[in-house]
Amino acid sequence: MINLLPEPKRLVDKNCFTKPFKTICIDSKEEQLIEIAENRFWNYKGIVKDSAEKFVVELNSSLADREADNKELFITQGYALEILKNKAILSYENNAGYINGLTSLKVLLVEEEGTFRLPCCEIVDWPSVAVRAVAPTYSWYAGYGRIGFDMQLWDYDKWVEYLNISLDNKINQFNMVMYGYWPFEFDQYPETVLKNVPIEIWNRENEMWLKVRYSHPNIEKPYLDKLIEYGHLMEFSFFAYVGLNSYNGGYSLKHPEARMIPPKSSKFLNDFDSLCLSNKDNVEYILRSMERIAELGFDGFALEESEEGFWFCECEGCQATWGKDSTAPVEAKHKANIWLLNQIWDRVKKVNPDAILGIRAFRQPPLEKDPAFLEECVRTMPKGINLFWAPGLYVPETEFPKWVEAFGKEHIWARDTEANSITSTMGRLYRTFKSNMIRYEDETNEQVIETDIAQHLGSIEMEVHGINGYMFEWYGLFLHQFAHGNYGWGSKMAMDEFFDRAVKLNFGELGEKVLYVMRTMLTIHESQMPLYTTPYPFQKNKIKESDIPQIMEAKEAHPKLLKMLQELYAAVKEDKRLAYWAPHFGRLINAQRRNAVIYDMVLVSLEYEKESDPVKKDQLLDEILAYNEKDFTIAKEMFFDINPVGESGVKSSMFPYHEIKRLIHNIRHPENPDNDIICSGIEALGWLWL
Structure with a gap:
């Protein structure tokens, strides 16, 4: 059986192979087509050239004699590929179809002792949706909850590698998340840029912390324009995924007086991400930021409305303009955001009339929306605004068609496919499947790869314009990428x-x-210990006595799993075609080593809960602290950004290590409590409704 993913619409296997060959010759004199082919065979350097042992690919720039269910997508992005024993014929009408056809050809390559062959077959293929995006992080809560990790630390070459892997999965757009300090120069507001930010990093040689200053790689050696140019050649689009009025650069960090004013005596922790919209300077800053992003060459915007809907700015101006006639804070915030959205639309369109704008909004409770509310949203937004979030979880599937009906299927570009982004909140631990969690069925947060796929299937069924798969973290989590590509197609x-x-x-x-x-x-998150009382919404199940058998099974399986991961790391590292996967297995090795420590820590925490003798309880707390140190020591071996960040006024760290120490201090010293909570990620604050 021919194994080709994303799954093609039609494939006929001829049950034979081509002659052996060493190079692929594209039968064209157009330099751009040759350049595109060389880019597509990115992990087969030098294969695209004329030689005595070549395999010729003839090009046919017409699909006129082919049938397809969706003629528009077939013409714009589809292809027909016939692989014969001595040549291939690739038919297409646009460059996107040419690229998709080349991708299938590359994926089908079989390498044998220095030569290649291809399975003889006929393929007629096209996507079911026009836009198949992933949302990688370019700067994620930078300065607010962390400095950067994973893909946020990449240079140009790493981004091109990831873009090429995305194209291998027939993904054609990045919605690049930029939350917090801007990852580009902004001369008008230099204080908002991710540049020379102090951070403490672990120096293993001397076993001590070193304070250094970090700048985003695109600041140190700018490459964004070059990356966008490369992507555009490959029919790949770039959208800026930014806050509508939240985490826009470091402005609210450097100008705390510009923030929205929370209710007096409120206990809301995240009062630092949004700016007061009655302040003209604040509004001008937001609008100028959006203009700057448009100037950088982005093709469009996904503007995210803050999830904080439980309070709204208490200043006189905001209350007079949006608050007085609203029945709830969330309604006032929504009105203000729609007003701001219209301003952004006007300013961005002046920079780039072709820019596409979308919004990720309306996610606050109640989750099942009144159709009249959705109709009002459509009426008040600029015509042409697209939707980068539509429901999929925590509501019946019947909610999704309601949104499609209200906004129009051509304006639905994404759903709630955030399983990967949930994993990225977990302090570099691993989670993909339901099976990676204890009592998944009891978890409030439903997001795993299975639910992402189910939503993609619903999107295809409703024939919407696009899908988006969140890829906030890459290493060790590649199955999400493969799923977004296959089911998005x-x-x-x-x-x-x-x-x-x-x-x-x-x-x-x-x-x-x-x-x-x-x-x-x-994977058990450290916060699942019963004594960890600080809210963490993404993996809420507290470990119970009844979970011990499953934990003991995991402990027993650990040596085998760790050995298998080490073998996988060594195998891909030594394989020239697979070596770029090595960091993924290095990351999984680190996660599995930490898992083993966390199992022991959690089991001791259950002993602590049962114990009544104060002396023994105190000894058990010492054991928990010792395991906490072991867990953090393993994390320190690999990761760069592991200490709390507190410039917002609220401390945050994706590693629960620091908060565990605070909680145990408070258990032992109730007379002298440390009330300075260290949140397990700023992003958790917007999800506490779970």
């Missing part, structure tokens, strides 16, 4: 079949082992 393949085929396609004979470890790893 339009596949309806059973999930288990997809997982099997995806790992075999990308890792060959190692695939079975890859999937086994990814499904078997059991």
Whole structure:
């Protein structure tokens, strides 16, 4: 069977192979087509050239004699590929179709002792939705809750590699998340830029913390324009995923007086992300920021409305303009944001009339919306605004068609496919499947790869314009990327079949082992200890006595899993075609080593809950602290951004290590409590309604 993902619409297997060859010759004199082909075969350097042992790919710039269910998408992005024994014929009408056809050709390559072959077949293929995006993080809560990790630390070459892998999965857009300090120069507001920000990093040589100053790689050696140029050549779009009025640069950090004013004596912690919109200077800053982003060459915007809907600015101006006639704070905030959205639309369109704008909003309770509310949203927004969030979780599936009806399927570009982003809140631990969690069915947060896929299937069914898959973290979490590509293209393949085929396609004979470890790893977040009382909404189940058998099974499985991960790391590291996957398995090794420590820490915490003797309880707290240190020591070996960030006035760290120490201090010293909470990620504050 020919294994091609994303799953093509039509494929006829001829059950034979081409002649062996060493190079691929694109039969064209157009330099751009040759350049595109060389880019597409990015991990087969030098294969695209004329030679005595070549395999010729003839090009046909017409699909006139082909039938397709969606003629528009077939013409704009589709292709037909016929692979014969001595040549291939690639038919297309636009460059996107040419690129997608080349991608299928590359994915089908079989390498044998220095030569290549291809399975003879006929493929007619096109996507089911026009936009198949992923949302990687370019700067995520930078300065507010962290400095940067994973892809936020990449240079140009790493971004091009990731873009190429995205194209391998027929993904055609990045919605690049920029929350917090801006990852680009902004001369008018230099204080808002991710530049020379102090951070303490662990120096293993001397076993001490060093304070250094960090700047985003695009500040140190600017490359964004070059990346966008490369992407555009490959029919790839770039959207700026930014706050509508939240986390826009470091402005509210450097100008706390500009923030919205919370209710007096309120206990809301996140009173620092949004600016008061009655202040003209604040509004001008936001509008100028959006203009600056448009000037950088982004093709569009996904503007996110703050999830904080439980309070609204108490200043006289905001109350007079938006608050007095509103029945609840969330209604006032929504009115203010729609007003701001219209201002942004006007200013961005002056910079780039072709810019596409969308909004990620209306997510606050009540989750099931009144159709009249949705109609009012459509009426008050600029015509042409697209929706980068539509419901999928915590509500019946019937809620989604309601939104499609209200906004129009051509304006639906994304749903609530955030499983990867939830994992990225967990302090570099691992989570993909339901099976990676204890009592998933009891969790309030439903987001795992299975629910992402289910939503993509719903999007295809409703024939919307686009899908978006959140990829806030890359290393060790590649299955999410494969799923967004396959199901975004339009596949309806059973999930288990997809997982099997995806790992075999990308890792060959190692695939079975890859999937086994990814499904078997059991991750317990440190906050799941009963004594961890600080709210953490993403994995809420507190570990109970009844969970001990599952934890003991995980402890027993640990040596085998760790050995398998180490073998996978060594195998891909030594394989020239797979070496770029090595960091993924390095990350999973680190996570699994930490898992083993956390199992022991959690078991001791259960002993602590049962124990009544004060002396023994205190001894058990010492054991928990010792395991906490072991957990953090393993994290320090690999990760850069691991200490609390508190410039907003609220301390935050994605690693619960610091908060565990605070909580145990307070247990031991109630007469002298430390009330300075260290949140497990600023992003958690917007989800406490869970």
